[in-house]
Amino acid sequence: MMPTNTYRKRWLPRFRAKTNNSTYFGAKGANLLMYTFPVLLVATLGCVYLHIAKKVNDSNKESCNAKKQHKVIIWKRPVLIKGPLGIVSGTELAFFLMFIALLIWSYTTSIYNNFATITPKLAAKDGEKVWEEKLESAALRLGVVGNICLAFLFFPVARGSCLLPLLGLTSENSIKYHIWLGHMAMILFTSHGICYIIYWAVTDQISRVLEWNKNDISNVAGEISLLFGLFLWIATIPRIRRKFFELFFYTHHFYILFIVFFIFHVGISYAFIMLPGFYLFLVDRYLRFLQSRQQVRLVSARVLPCEVVELNFSKGHGLTYNSTSVMFINVPSISKLQWHPFTITSNSNLERDKLSVVIKSEGSWTRKLYQLISTSSTIDHLVVSVEGPYGPALTNYLRHESLVMVSGGSGITPFISIIRELVYMKTTFKCKTPKVVLICAFKNSSSLSMLDLILPISGNPSGISDMELQIEAYITRDKEFKEDGPIQPKTIWFKPNLSNAPIHAILGPNSWLWLGAIISSSFIIFLILIGIITRYYIFPIDHNSNQIFSFPLNAFLNMLVICVSIVSVASATFLWNKKHNAKEINQIQNLEGSTPTVSPNSMVYNADRELESLPYQSLIHVTNVHYGVRPNLRRMLFEHKGSSVGVLASGPKIMRQEVASICSSALAKNLHFESISFSW
Structure with a gap:
């Protein structure tokens, strides 16, 4: 709904009227309410659901209950075998096309609505031509649509997140979605930057390339963010990634600087649109950091x-x-x-x-x-x-x-x-x-x-x-x-x-419940802290005008409070579970006897x-x-005549494509294909 007049002229003013006057959250209140809170609420409830589902699944194992689900299995059949997207199922292709349609619709709708307001009279008043005004408008909307890709970019790479399991996905199999979204985001952001440089050049405003506005959009911050993104993007080219994996690995950490300068560029209020995915990624990344500090036995x-x-x-x-x-x-x-x-x-x-x-x-x-x-x-x-x-x-x-x-x-x-x-x-x-x-x-x-x-x-x-x-x-x-x-x-x-120490679950046996507690409590702590800072530090200076208090400082304070909230809650949860694991570690170490000397032999x-x-x-x-x-995979697979035959393929890309091609044929309606790949 964002690019429509219904949203911009009817819904958004009502939201802002109720939230922007708040002395605790200011202009970012509307985006916090509409974009960040719902996703984190779903993530918290999803953790509770997965905890219950795990218990039910364990009891189903004990009773050997297996649900036969073949009604929607046709959507899981491969429809694309070769090509830039790899092996793609019907469900994946449908969602991919719907996402592309969303991007196109968002861009064309916003362009149509904005171009209708650009007239020769208004353009002349600004000292510009109509096509120059339209170029600036088109460049701005490219960045807005790119933010839609950025909002989804980090969901697939949060390995311990609950949102992927809710959809029956794993982080390993979802890496390809991260790759698709990354390519689309960088294409849109690069086009956004190039169009603005062309616009400034033709309107004799090239000096704006070096502009860092403390109370509005910062061009320098956006350019720095784009440069880090381009370095990262170039290193993902398959030939470079395979030949120079370490270069790919290290440059991928530029995502931190890319996001930080992106927030400096657009301001913290607009950044809350893409924040939920990055927030869940930060929680997951810090928990991984805590686990990685321990040496295992x-x-x-x-x-x-x-x-x-x-x-x-x-x-x-x-x-x-x-x-x-x-x-x-x-x-x-x-x-x-x-x-x-x-x-x-x-x-x-x-x-x-x-x-x-x-x-x-x-x-x-x-x-x-x-x-x-x-x-x-x-x-x-x-x-x-x-x-x-x-x-x-x-x-x-x-x-x-x-x-x-x-x-x-x-x-x-x-x-x-x-x-x-x-x-x-x-x-x-x-x-x-x-x-x-x-x-x-x-x-x-x-x-x-x-x-x-x-x-x-x-x-x-x-x-x-x-x-x-x-x-x-x-x-x-x-x-x-x-x-x-x-x-x-x-x-x-x-x-x-x-x-x-022996390997333990980072959050113990009830990890989903602990993860839900970390997500919810850290966000609540963030709201409390940023509310206090806004009420007693920012509001007395700015009075919700958004024209006095520095945009970069506001963004920095919000990023700092987010990090402090996540680190404090996740660390406390980790230490609590580590304390409970210590007793079991001592028992295991006491039970370890002398080192065996006989090696297992080979059959x-x-x-x-x-x-x-x-x-x-x-x-x-x-x-x-x-x-x-x-x-002869075709002969061997077609030999199985049962009503439900699960076909799993793992190994070289060409082999997986061959198996997927066989399972996607009209003669293989009983073959249910699943690709297991850990190479990207």
């Missing part, structure tokens, strides 16, 4: 022959997460600033005291980690910090009759977590689990050792023999089995360190001790290895 590392390392961490029993969750890891001895996401392969219920991630040696950071662990014979301690886990709030794989999981290379890791989840459901609650077909493609024979990871070292691996599981492994480059190096996995056990390479166990025999029995060929 790394128990062991299992090095596989295929240049893969499995890191096993100690975790608190109260930490739960769903399959396909990811965790961000930092190893200061490699890089103090870089954080990389990896799939968690362990199951929080099956392995209550251990959390495992699998890392493939592919990039420079992962190669350094692999070399550090695999080549060093004296390493007995490794300093590691983590953020997370992050993953779907709810999972329901029981709704399908069968699951077909297609992976390439290290893309098998999220499927390991799903199989372990089904093992837990089968052994603990005696649920009827779907038939599972794992189609995995590897380049070399040594990569077969990754199948070892399906069986957890701890927990109850015997449940694998009760599942209806079939594994089709394809070795694309080797015609037969080859031993290209060491054939046995190597396990390194690290010495306990009293300064390291692939016929380790006699392991082959005698039923789980490994069962896994070998259901595994078919094909050398020198690639899987």
Whole structure:
């Protein structure tokens, strides 16, 4: 409604009449009421909803209740496979087109209404031509529409936010929305800046480029903000991002300066339109910062022959997460600033005291980690910090009759977590689990050792023999089995360190309720503090005229109070939960005995001790290895004739596109596709 005359001439004056006369909030009161408060209220109520939904989901697991939801599944089918947008479902395409329509409608409506007021007489009065007045109006509206993109930009990257789970999304799968919004915002803001420079040049006002108005729009602040945004935007070009990832990573932190100078540019009152998404991001970012300051207890590392390392961490029993969750890891001895996401392969219920991630040696950071662990014979301690886990709030794989999981290379890791989840459901609650077909493609024979990871070292691996599981492994480059190096996995056990703690949920087992409390209470504290500052400091100077008190100082005070409110509440909540976790940490450290000296062996390479166990025999029995060929995915997927077949793809982009293309055909109405991708 913003660009319409109904909003501007009827609604907005009424809002401002009731809010702008307030001696506590002044001109920003209307935008606080209309834009910021509703979103934060939804976020708070959403946290309560997710807490209840988690309890219901846990009870449904115990009773093996799985809702069959196939009525709207057609909207989840891929409709775009290749192209700049990647794999896009019907729902995503519909919302994308509606958002584009919103931007176009907002721009054209505001332009139409404003152009109607520009007449030759008024233009001559200002000493300008009609087209020059219209150029300025068009430039201004480009910035206004760009702010719509900015208002949504930070929602997808708030990893622990409640708004994404409310829509059934995860932050990993939502990164593409952040990319789309970022491109649109920068196109609009860049056009906004260029049009204004052209306007100032043709009207002999080029000196306004250096204008910093203390009581109105600041041009210099806007230009600085745009420059930081352009640096950030250029670094996201795929070729630059892949070749110079560190450049991409570090320049992305320019978002802080981009936002700060943007607020200086437009003023705090207008900034409250985009504030809700950034506010939730700030809460999430600070909680991640608090968690990342702690060093975690790394128990062991299992090095596989295929240049893969499995890191096993100690975790608190109260930490739960769903399959396909990811965790961000930092190893200061490699890089103090870089954080990389990896799939968690362990199951929080099956392995209550251990959390495992699998890392493939592919990039420079992962190669350094692999070399550090695999080549060093004296390493007995490794300093590691983590953020997370992050993953779907709810999972329901029981709704399908069968699951077909297609992976390439290290893309098998999220499927390991799903199989372990089904093992837990089968052994603990005696649920009827779907038939599972794992189609995995590897380049070399040594990569077969990754199948070892399906069986957890701890927990109850015997449940694998009760599942209806079939594994089709394809070795694309080797015609037969080859031993290209060491054939046995190597396990390194690290010495306990009293300064390291098991991984705990940052806000404890009731994290959603605590998050809702942080969002609501920090915002209330912000309102109280800024109300006091406005009433007793700003109002006596300005008297709500908005012409005396400095815009930049007003913006700075509001930003400072927001940060103080979030930091104080989040820190208090974190310390409260840390105090409650301390007792469990002491118990875990007391129970840790001597370091084991026996390394787990591999079922692939016929380790006699392991082959005698039923789980490994069962896994070998259901595994078919094909050398020198690639899987015929079309034939293998069409073989499944059940009414509901879940098809999950994880791995290289081309492979995921091929699976999506098969599932989107008219002959595959029973195939329900889901892409799992952690690369952007």
